[in-house]
Amino acid sequence: MIKIGLQAEGTTESLGGTMAQGRLQRRILNPEAINGLKMISPTALYATLLLAVPLFLIFLYSFLTDGYLTIERIPTFGNYVETWTSPVFEKVLMRSLGVSMAVTAATVLAAFPMAYFVSFYVEPSKKSIWLFLITIPFWTSYLIRVFLWLVILGYNGVINSTLMGLGVITEPITAILYNANSVVITLAHAYAPFAILPIFVALEKIDRSLLEAGRDLGESPLMTFVRVTLPLALPGVVSAIMIVFIPTIGDYVTPSLLGGPEGKMVANLVQLQYLKLDNYPMGSATAVSSMAMVGIALIVGFAQSKLFRRVYGAFIGYSNAGLSILAALAAVLISFGACIVVGVVASGAFFAIVLAVAIGHIALLIWLKSQESKA
Amino acid sequence: MTLPAEQPTMIEFKDVHKYYGDYHALRGITATIRAGEFFSLLGPSGCGKTTLLRTIAGFEDISSGVVMIDAKDMAGVPANQRPTNMVFQSYAIFPHLTVAENVGFGLRKDPRTKEEKAKAVSEALEMVGLTGFGARAAHALSGGQRQRVALARALILKPKVLLLDEPLSALDKKMREQMQVELIKLQRQVGITFILVTHDQEEALVMSDRIAVMFDGEIAQLDDPETLYRKPANRRVANFIGTMNFLPAKIVSETSQSIQVEAAGFGSFTVAADQASGKKGDEETAVGFRPETLTILFDDQKASDREAMATVEEVVYYGDMTYYDIRLDGAPVAMRLSMRNVPGRPVLDIGARARVAWSTAALVLFR
Ligand SMILES: Nc1ncnc2c1ncn2[C@@H]1O[C@H](COP(=O)(O)OP(=O)(O)OP(=O)(O)O)[C@@H](O)[C@H]1O
Ligand SMILES: [Mg+2]
DSSP states (O other): OOOOOOOOOOOOOOOSSOSTTTTTHHHHHHHHHHHHHHHHHHHHHIIIIIIIHHHHHHHHTTSSOOOOSSSSSOOOOOHHHHHHHHHHHHHHHHHHHHHHHHHHHHHHHHHHHHHHHHHHOOOOOEEEHHHHHHTTTGOOOOHHHHHHHHHHHTTHHHHHHHHHHTSOOOOOOOTTSSSSHHHHHHHHHHHHHHHHHHHHHHTTTTTHHHHHHHHHHOOOHHHHHIIIIIIHHHHHHHHHHHHHHHHHHHHHHHHHHTGGGGGGGGGHHHHHHHHHSOOOHHHHHHHHHHHHHHHHHHHHHHHHHHHHHHHHHHHHSSSOOOOHHHHHHHHHHHHHHHHHHHHHHHSSHHHHHHHHHHHHHHHHHHHHHHHHOOO | OOTTSSSOOOEEEEEEEEEEEEEEEEEEEEEOOOOOOOEEOOOOOOOOOSHHHHHHHHSSSEEEEEEEEEEOTTTTTTGSSSSSEEETOOOOOOSBBBHHHHHHGGGGOOOOOOOHHHHHHHHHHHTTTTTOOOOOBBBGGOOOHHHHHHHHHTTTOOOSSEEEESSTTSOOOHHHHHHHHHHHHHHHHHEEEEEESOHHHHHHHHHSSEEEEETTEEEEEEEEHHHHHHHHHHHHHHHSSSSSEEEEOEEEESSSEEEEEEEEEEEEEEEEGGGEEEOOSSSSEEEEEEEEEEEEOOOTTSSSOOOOEEEEEEEEESSEEEEEEEEEEEEESOOEEEOOOOOOOOOOOOTTTTEEEEHHHHGGEEO
């Protein structure tokens, strides 16, 4: 066999020992750093005043005691104990998480084909028009869009009267208004553009010759999508998930207008405690708790998505581990499912979820390691 | 260098036309590519080389005509079911996969075990000189390394035909020359039919068994490099491949064996009938010759065939070579002539008089 040029380079040696001491000094006190800090200072000041300070105040409130009309400056964990033992909070939090997940899933699943269509099937010169059309719903106030859904989903609304007129149903469907379902539908519609754009950008960045290469190397259009397009679009999908999941969990307007008593979410609870019950500390504790929840949910989600990518990577790689990989995917789904079941049944639902996901995660990691060492 | 003609046919184009809307990109391509051949498609930008290559790969539907690969009509056969693999101009290395995963991409449906496939991948990497690069992320590669990965990824599938679309154009000159040699060696080693697209005539001459020169969606000439250089089919091909001088001429008389020609500067002379190129009446009659077929005679050197006096109009010194633009006495145009520089022999100055020798056997007659 003829050997051509190049050999793998030796591993580059790590640089000589860096001194830990003085590093801080070098980082912050060198002229460049000072200059940099000066330059960001207006923005930093703005961000501090408008974001950090209010957040810090809420954090502070959550550890104070509620008096009759005032807030007593007596530090306490009581608010958190009450929040975490309250069945209402648990129920509302679980519902918020559930609604957000459902909205995220619905939005991203619907946004992907849309983004795919615009990126792959619309003529390049017409793409900007399409994107522009996608933003049309933003031209009206969100409130109006919510009311429109009210008209569509209502007892005598568009859907019900159409279906009744066609004779498909004899009585109006009530399951689609004033509960979590209507909240999910409305939010999914509202957030669609936010999900379409990052996915579209990710798809646009894919070099089209990569798709031809996939075909050239023997894969059908479908398998090329699975092995090339989808993994390359994944960063866009992940940002779409974040962009939809994070704001919807704290959404206030939609559940208060369309949620009915059975569709209220965390933000409504916070509002109730702040404005109706005038209990700032409890409201703050609820807000901080739900924020922590979102944080934990995101961390778990990240860990899961990393794992998912590895599993998926093994699936799309050249190692033809087909069946076992499908099993792994099933395991991920089952771990998610199990989490939810455990979470709903047991009390302290959220921690149960985290625990179950973590266990499933570790189990999968071990399994993957064993697969890799075999290879 | 040239393969025997009885080599079986690998690819056959029969009157292939391709339209992009109104634009007629391929205008009746008819050609045969033999098995095991290193074949090049050479032509200026926009002449349809890539389009023709893509019709072989199956990325481009043809408007009419037939493309056959290994005696099978390729109409309706999708790219993933053709026995061809491609090295893309941009290399198209999958950025989300490692080098080894890239190389092994096409092995998914291969019935071999995981271990055997891993072995095949490392062998392919060894073949292109990338031993030990398997675990590298694809984005951490240089241009030359990417190209090798693309080669390994295509060759591991043992295609009947390997298609290369300007694979070397993104590399610097040194690297390009090195890769040219490596590609030739690789092709001999694997014995697969290589079809190379290039707009670099030198590259095509160096690498190919046969070359199709394309202009405006048509094949102007299909020959081995030597014939292409020695006897271009028309003036356009002659100008595209190397440099050729043209001197207006007149055909005095013609027999089936020889042609009597008269050209101002060259005088009157006879050439063999097979020195005439192209069909009669295609172009203005002219004799063409390469710069190296003219020689300046120094001192009492004797011409082997013919000689005449000329004036030097321009001198371009290249170190090993000197190019002179000279005008033969009585000739209407100046002509380029190249001389190898020899120690002790002076480089002539502009305006100098020189004796120039040529051989009528090296002339090509365009008519
Ligand atoms: N998708 C397309 N739609 C319309 N015209 C096209 C398309 N692809 C190529 N063409 C046109 O067809 C002609 C041939 O293109 P092709 O890419 O085959 O040229 P080429 O010989 O490979 O040139 P280059 O050396 O620049 O790569 C060009 O004039 C080009 O503008
Ligand atoms: Mg091209």
